[in-house]
Amino acid sequence: MQAQRKRVLILGGGAGGLELAAELAAEKTCAVTLVDVVSTHLWKPRLHEFAAGTVNSTLAEISFYMLAKMRGFRFEQGRVEAIDRAAKTVRLGDMHDQDGRLLTPARNLSYDVCVVALGGVTTDFGTEGVAEHAIRLDTKTDADEFRELFIAAMIAARAGADPARIVIIGSGATGTELAAHLRLSEQAFFEPEDERARRKLLDLTILEAAPELMPGANGELRTGVADRLKALDVSVETGARVAAVTASEVRSADGKSWPADIAVWAAGLVGHPCLKGLADFEMDRKGRIVVDDRLRTTVDPAIYVLGDAASHTPAGAQMPLPPTAQCASQQADYLASAIPKALAGETPGPFVFRDKGKLVSLGRAGSVGLIGFARKDDFYVAGQFATAAYHALQRQHQWAVLGPLRGTVAIVADVISPARGPALKLHG
Ligand SMILES: Cc1cc2nc3c(=O)[nH]c(=O)nc-3n(C[C@H](O)[C@H](O)[C@H](O)COP(=O)(O)OP(=O)(O)OC[C@H]3O[C@@H](n4cnc5c(N)ncnc54)[C@H](O)[C@@H]3O)c2cc1C
Incomplete structure (x- = not known):
């Protein structure tokens, strides 16, 4: 029975890809396979909480293998390397264990319909020293690395006389939320006498290149966030265009500098670098795959793209839809009904984003x-x-x-x- 059903191959089990796999598998009209390079799903909007150590969710991390069994889809672990559109196959690279031993050689997976949901990453625009000295928050590994550094810096601050200094570059939701959660985590390090003396263990600074906090956000929201950051004693410097990050400070183009025990790069989002080499897709200037109003690639109607990997500009709009979990989730929902319709020979209506x-x-x-x-x-x-x-x-x-x-x-x-x-x- 399974062999007669059309094969839907979903690449990437993040905010959008995993929802689609679960919803499509529940329909039982097609055989669903989900691919991810890691074995556990992490809901990315909580990554800053992982990094700050304040996470408390039952769904913060969950095994893809368990979810596949539970929801009736197949899970294949591996790194997506390329799509052969003519052969309708996706190549997964060799898989090695932590000691470099080969677990699985490179293999090809066949599909009737393929959905690319491989997400996006922050980009440093080639800024000097960011790759070596700043942390980004793109994956769980990044969050784990940050948390280890944060804990070490807080232990040093508690033992010494000076607070730990964290400089966050970028004042979007990730930067501002991370700062707030770090202030929350600071409390875990207070000795009773520190609390009584109100000794600060953590200096938090957010640098923003634009003239205002949270560029693009509505004024009322921006004021609300600014007031709350002030209450949390987080300093915000706008108009600070960062030119370099070193092991001990962050420098702006106009010669200012901010000492930093830890620098976090939280500005600018582009498509995942692996998207570029996948196939001959039309790409936008942010490295995302351009799709039509049914979320199909412009070169191949059997390949759909959703979430941060997709560049979809609705009719009449000037810009592509935002890279958010909200959008990825709505696109997953749409594809869960559009793909079975398309496979049945029907023409699904276009995707419409409702900004909540x-x-x-x-x-x-x-x-x-x-x-x-x-x-x-x-x-x-x-x-x-x-x-x-x-x-x-x-x-x-x-x-x-x-x-x-x-x-x-x-x-x-x-x-x-x-x-x-x-x-x-x-x-x-
Ligand atoms: C700190 C933070 C806070 C956020 N807060 C919010 C919020 O409050 N609200 C909101 O709407 N959005 C928020 N976002 C944005 C949101 O997380 C993303 O827009 C959303 O996760 C995109 O979903 P996606 O399915 O496109 O990709 P992702 O969720 O990024 O998933 C991509 C998946 O692809 C896998 N993958 C990548 N490359 C490969 C490869 N080569 N082979 C195999 N697998 C691969 C990854 O392991 C991952 O599982 C936040 C983001 C961050 C970082």
Whole structure:
């Protein structure tokens, strides 16, 4: 029976790819295979919490092998290297263990329909010293590396007289949320006397090249975030165009410098570098694959792209859709019904993105955001309502990935988890 069904091969099990695999497999109309280079799914919007050590979710990390068994799709672990469009195959590279021993030689997987969901990465635009001296937050390995450095810096600060200095380059959601969560983690290092004397163990600075915080965000949201960062004692410097990062400081083009024990690069997002060599796809200037209004590549209707890897500019819009989990999730939802229709010879309607708003969660300073409501203009939200709305995106992801029953259990476990506040996670 399985052999007669059309084969859908999904490359990348992130925010969008995994939701699509789970939803399509539930339909049972096609045989679904998901490929990822790692063995566990990590929901990227919580990466800064992993990095700061404040993570407390039951779905923060979950085995693809378990999920595949649970939801009825096949999981293949391996690094996607290329797509042969003529042969309709995807090549996965050799797989080695930690000691370099060969686990699986390179292999080809066949498909009838392929979905590229390989995500994006931050780019340093070739800025001097970033590759050597700054951390980025693209993968769990990055988050683990950051957390080890953070803990070492905090131990040194507690033992010495000076606070640890962390400089974050980029004032988007990742930079601002990371700063807020680090302030939360700082509490885990206080000795009782430090707390009484209100001794600061952590200096946090956010540098932004644009003239204002969170470029592109609505003014009310920006003010809400700025007020909260101030309350958290996070300094923000705008108009700071970073020209170099060294082992001990961050320097701007106009000669200013900021001492840094740790520098984090959290600016600029482009398509994953592996996308460039996949096939002869049309690419945009940010290294993402251009797709049409049905999310199909412009060179091959049997290959779809979603999420951060896709460049989709809706009719009448000036810019492609934003690289967000919200967008990736809606595209996964769309493809879960569009692909079976296309395989059945029908023509699915176009993908329409519904912007549900933008929310920023700033640890103990609370959440702020703009929420679209009943097609009216976005309205500004703050406090508990904003926090609940912020978590709604992940709740929806948990439902889509785990199904209603297990999703509800995971959500309840998450809500009643005792690991709230500065619950510092010390290892990956
Ligand atoms: C710190 C942080 C906070 C964020 N907060 C929010 C938020 O609040 N709201 C929001 O909407 N968005 C947020 N985002 C953005 C959001 O995480 C991304 O837009 C979303 O994850 C994109 O989903 P995706 O499925 O396209 O790719 P990803 O989720 O990045 O998944 C890509 C997958 O592909 C795999 N992969 C990559 N290369 C290969 C390869 N060669 N072979 C095999 N597998 C490969 C990866 O292992 C990964 O599992 C945040 C991002 C970060 C970093």
